[in-house]
Amino acid sequence: MAGGHDPGSAGEGGISVERLTVAVPDGDIGVHRIATFVHILKRLVAPQRRTLVDLGAGHCKFSVWATRLGFEVTAVDGRTVRLPEDLGSIRFVESDVRTYDPSGHGVVAILGLLYHLELGDQESLLRRCRYGAPVIVETQVHVPEMVAHDPKDWHVPVERDGYCGVDFPEGNNPMASIGNKTSFWHTEASMERLFERAGYSRVIVIDPIFMSSYGARRFYVLHA
Numbered sequence: 001m002a003g004g005h006d007p008g009s010a011g012e013g014g015i016s017v018e019r020l021t022v023a024v025p026d027g028d029i030g031v032h033r034i035a036t037f038v039h040i041l042k043r044l045v046a047p048q049r050r051t052l053v054d055l056g057a058g059h060c061k062f063s064v065w066a067t068r069l070g071f072e073v074t075a076v077d078g079r080t081v082r083l084p085e086d087l088g089s090i091r092f093v094e095s096d097v098r099t100y101d102p103s104g105h106g107v108v109a110i111l112g113l114l115y116h117l118e119l120g121d122q123e124s125l126l127r128r129c130r131y132g133a134p135v136i137v138e139t140q141v142h143v144p145e146m147v148a149h150d151p152k153d154w155h156v157p158v159e160r161d162g163y164c165g166v167d168f169p170e171g172n173n174p175m176a177s178i179g180n181k182t183s184f185w186h187t188e189a190s191m192e193r194l195f196e197r198a199g200y201s202r203v204i205v206i207d208p209i210f211m212s213s214y215g216a217r218r219f220y221v222l223h224a
Contacts, residue, residue, distance in 0.1 A: 015196040020044075021207040022219075029217075030061075032210055033138060036219050037062055037111065041069050044204065044221050045134055051106030055097045055125075056113030058082045058175065063090045066109070074105050081174045096178060102128060108135040115140040116170065116177040119161060119184045126198035126222075135200075135222040142166050142185045143209070143216040157187075164190045168214075188218070195222055 024035035041052075050071055054063045057075035059082045066073045067089055075087070078096045093100070098121050102108055108129045114122055114137055129135050142165045147155055154168050165186040170176045177183055186194060195203050206219035 015192065015200060016202040017192060018202070018204045019207055020204050020221075029210065029212060033111070034061065034065060036206060037109075037136070037138070038065055038069065040136055040206070040219065040221060041066060041071070041107075045107055049107050049133060052109060053102045053105035053107070054109045054111070055100070055102060055129075056110065056116070057092075058112070060084055060087065060090060060092075062109055062111050064088070071107070076100050076102075078178045079174060097125060103131045106133050108133060110135065111138040113139075115168070115185050116180075116183050118180050118182070119163060121180075122184065122194060123198055126195065126200070130199050130222075130224045132224055137220040137222060139191070139217065139220075140168075140185050140212065140214060141191055141209070141216050141218050142187050146209070146211060146216040147214075160184070163193060191218075191220070195220070200224055 022036050022039045024039065025031050052066045052071040052073050054060070054066065054073060054075045057063050057077045060075050063073045063075040074091045074093060076093045076095050076097060078094065080094055083092065097113065098117070110125070110129070117125065126135070142157070154166050157164060157166055163184070163186060165184050167182045168185050170181055170183055192203060200222045202223040204221040206221065209216050209218045211217070
């Protein structure tokens with residue numbers, strides 16, 4: 001894998017916004033996500049960072065890859081239904097990420113989680129993760145031209161508390177949120193505003209943006 005780095009410029013509120021292009025295999029979204037995550041751990045995480053907490057770990061596939069790269073991993077999720085039978089060296093904690101304290105765990109991974117939360121819980125989680133270690137975020141973002149061709153009621157943009165995005169209806173399945181009926185999906189500009197308001201001074205935006213069955217997804221790396 002190879003990548004190109006753009007030092008970027010200051011974004012809204014003075015947050016430094018950089019861009020990094022990561023060349024990963026085309027096609028399968030699962031392969032794309034794992035390959036990008038591995039690239040970030042190898043190239044963007046300081047060598048002395050050897051512990052990681054995987055919040056909303058679900059199937060723990062990202063946790064497994066982090067252990068293969070030598071990280072001591074704590075996986076956190078409010079459910080156990082998707083856990084693999086063999087966790088190896090991974091330490092699993094059954095807990096709601098909205099109340100879990102991640103401090104002291106080193107690198108933070110928030111992968112496929114942020115967009116399942118309401119705005120207040122997104123802000124709260126990001127603030128609790130801002131303790132000096134890199135924070136890796138992978139999330140749905142609302143890019144209108146990348147939304148599925150069959151429009152749904154939730155595709156209508158809304159503005160709330162200075163943010164812009166869509167209200168997504170959470171389902172009742174092992175991948176949905178616990179407790180909240182809707183979640184908030186930011187536009188790209190709104191996502192950067194969220195990071196700035198949560199107190200981060202630098203964000204690395206990972207290209208390329210990619211597709212899920214619902215629309216656009218992207219990786220970010222945050223620094224306090």
